[in-house]
Amino acid sequence: MGISRAALYDQIAIHLARGFHNSDMTFTFCDAIVTDIHQVIIDANEERPGLFWRVYLAFDEGEYYHNNDRDEDPEEVYARPQIAQIIESH
Numbered sequence: 001m002g003i004s005r006a007a008l009y010d011q012i013a014i015h016l017a018r019g020f021h022n023s024d025m026t027f028t029f030c031d032a033i034v035t036d037i038h039q040v041i042i043d044a045n046e047e048r049p050g051l052f053w054r055v056y057l058a059f060d061e062g063e064y065y066h067n068n069d070r071d072e073d074p075e076e077v078y079a080r081p082q083i084a085q086i087i088e089s090h
Contacts, residue, residue: 006049009037013055014090020059020080021087027075031059051090058082 001008016033019025034056041048048056062079065072 005044006048006052009041010049010051012037013052014047015087017058017083017090018087019053019089021083025064027059030081031063034059051086054086055083058086 001012006060016025016030020027020030027071035053037052038048038056061078061082062075064076065074
């Protein structure tokens with residue numbers, strides 16, 4: 001593709017973030033992809049690209065109940081607003 005792996009990771013991350021933000025892709029799908037890519041980065045002992053890392057962390061926040069509060073949906077309360085901020089700033 002003629003780009004660095006870091007640039008590719010960032011491009012995939014922003015594509016997933018946009019897809020989730022526009023409700024074209026599910027949280028589960030996007031979260032699984034960024035988690036798998038993160039494992040590739042770890043296995044290759046690479047640096048985490050900034051944009052990728054922000055997207056990864058946003059999806060990570062939607063994976064669990066914060067403060068054990070099961071009345072709120074972590075995907076909607078944490079992941080979606082963070083993804084929206086990333087999209088707005090990108």
